[in-house]
Amino acid sequence: MGEEVREKEEFEPKIVGFTCNWCTYAAADLAGTSRKKYPPNSRIIRLMCSGRLDPMFVLKVLLNGADGAFFSGCHPGECHYIKGNFYARRRIAALRTILKQFGLDNRFKSYWISASEGEKFAKTMKELSEEIKKLGPNPLRGEIL
Amino acid sequence: MSKGAELKSEDLAGLFKGLLENKVVDCLVLPRRAGEGGKNVSYILVRDASKIDSAGAGTAAGVSASAVFAPSFSVNAANILKGWTIGEKVGLVAKPCEIRAAVELVKLKQMDKESVLLVSADCSGAFTNQDYAANADEIGDWLEAGPGGAKAEELKGKGVAVREACEICENRLADEAGADIALVRANGGDGDGGKVVVAGLTERGVEALSALELPLEEKDIERAGEKAKIAEAARKKRESLPTASSVQELEEFLRDCIVCKNCRDLCPVCYCKECFFEQPLGNPVGGDLLNLAALRGAVGVPTNQLMYHLTRVYHVSATCVGCGACEDACPKDIPLTRFYPVVTAKVQEIFNYTPGKEVEEPIPFTAYEEEELEEKLR
Numbered sequence A: 001m002g003e004e005v006r007e008k009e010e011f012e013p014k015i016v017g018f019t020c021n022w023c024t025y026a027a028a029d030l031a032g033t034s035r036k037k038y039p040p041n042s043r044i045i046r047l048m049c050s051g052r053l054d055p056m057f058v059l060k061v062l063l064n065g066a067d068g069a070f071f072s073g074c075h076p077g078e079c080h081y082i083k084g085n086f087y088a089r090r091r092i093a094a095l096r097t098i099l100k101q102f103g104l105d106n107r108f109k110s111y112w113i114s115a116s117e118g119e120k121f122a123k124t125m126k127e128l129s130e131e132i133k134k135l136g137p138n139p140l141r142g143e144i145l
Numbered sequence B: 001m002s003k004g005a006e007l008k009s010e011d012l013a014g015l016f017k018g019l020l021e022n023k024v025v026d027c028l029v030l031p032r033r034a035g036e037g038g039k040n041v042s043y044i045l046v047r048d049a050s051k052i053d054s055a056g057a058g059t060a061a062g063v064s065a066s067a068v069f070a071p072s073f074s075v076n077a078a079n080i081l082k083g084w085t086i087g088e089k090v091g092l093v094a095k096p097c098e099i100r101a102a103v104e105l106v107k108l109k110q111m112d113k114e115s116v117l118l119v120s121a122d123c124s125g126a127f128t129n130q131d132y133a134a135n136a137d138e139i140g141d142w143l144e145a146g147p148g149g150a151k152a153e154e155l156k157g158k159g160v161a162v163r164e165a166c167e168i169c170e171n172r173l174a175d176e177a178g179a180d181i182a183l184v185r186a187n188g189g190d191g192d193g194g195k196v197v198v199a200g201l202t203e204r205g206v207e208a209l210s211a212l213e214l215p216l217e218e219k220d221i222e223r224a225g226e227k228a229k230i231a232e233a234a235r236k237k238r239e240s241l242p243t244a245s246s247v248q249e250l251e252e253f254l255r256d257c258i259v260c261k262n263c264r265d266l267c268p269v270c271y272c273k274e275c276f277f278e279q280p281l282g283n284p285v286g287g288d289l290l291n292l293a294a295l296r297g298a299v300g301v302p303t304n305q306l307m308y309h310l311t312r313v314y315h316v317s318a319t320c321v322g323c324g325a326c327e328d329a330c331p332k333d334i335p336l337t338r339f340y341p342v343v344t345a346k347v348q349e350i351f352n353y354t355p356g357k358e359v360e361e362p363i364p365f366t367a368y369e370e371e372e373l374e375e376k377l378r
């Protein structure tokens, strides 16, 4: 293993996740109970629905120095409250367009992961953690804002 | 084709009086000329028709074509009518960006659709009202060829520049706003012998004009070629504006911001009654402030500079009409046009939405397609 790789591995990103109670939160649970391994970088905040995701939450965690953030909810068409994730999708698309302007979009991803997709959850977390590691620490982390 | 009539420009005051006298509306918000030599253009709310006079004789206000079309911007007049949810009818005579803001306010239920009659006037691009007043003789009643034209460039050389928001505005013609009535400057609309075409764009607009017993006929106010030319030049200009492209550059851009929130207060489409940045979390004092400082050891004060603007730009991302009122309002001269309209244009583009253009078109955040935007999520 090269020196460079080892150095990057020392950085353990902090990732804040917002997940819907009815699907991804349960998927995270399932991943846990079925002993799927995934990196422990993510702190998950449970929402009752995608529709509860206020883009301000994401701005706030990124400005407060989180290295990454993600959102995950029920697949489109499968929202417990029928259309929460349809509205959320538009908000997220707008938010990511703004983040993109300022080079922050690659620190915030969204997924659809249902309650039965524990495996997918673990895999997604692994990939996300790798991606954020590659990006390195959030440049705003130590800054006085 | 729209139903309309051609008026002599000096008859425009009579049209407004007629709207009041025939009780088409209970009051009117419109621009007038005031001050030394009538060089200042600002708004009034009129109830009594006798207060309107084309020359501004006696104590009446000088409401004329030369006030309506003047390349002068003071406030976004829609902001004045924000919260107009009473039954009394108000007519708003203003520039397309202001009318578009009013349309968004109607969609946001911050203005009652039945209570407003929107009258949109052709715009040539504008100067700030103070720049206009100081240079009114040179600028005249209308900016020939618009921003970027010979006259505008000549004035720019002397340090008198058209507002950047106007330079990047793609919708400067009256009928490009979701108005009821369009005032089209035809054949040198202001001076002697000038003509103005008054056209009803909606049923309500046509009804209003019919009530005044104007001889309505089919009028072609489409001007597609002119619109395309304006839009193309404006888009090019917008894309060439220097805009922060990293969060560090954005911090630099906002360095002087004192978070006075004047840009919010003067923004016609920023309307929350309980703005987050007035709440304890958004505007922390005392112990809350101390707690915030504990998070990182130190916190910039006033707090939330970046958070405030990033939140606000998201909040207006679908509805920003690019009027530049925020920039005019900033006491620290931060060129906010390079932030709000530029960033929101990118959001509006993904929804293919032009705020205020179509009254019936829902604001993107209040609608959805079952299959869309997946490529924008990851």
Ligand code: SF4
Pocket (backbone or CB within 6 Å): B263, B266, B267, B268, B269, B270, B316, B319, B320, B321, B322, B323, B324, B325, B326, B327, B340, B341
């Ligand atoms: S953000 Fe600025 S440009 Fe956009 S509508 Fe508000 S005041 Fe006008």
Ligand code: SF4
Pocket (backbone or CB within 6 Å): B256, B257, B258, B259, B260, B261, B262, B263, B264, B326, B329, B330, B331, B332, B333, B334, B336
């Ligand atoms: S008006 Fe200017 S100083 Fe005040 S909050 Fe807006 S950007 Fe900051």
Ligand code: FES
Pocket (backbone or CB within 6 Å): A020, A021, A022, A023, A048, A049, A050, A051, A073, A074, A078, A079, A080, A081, A082, A083, A084, A085
């Ligand atoms: S309940 Fe999961 S997205 Fe609405």
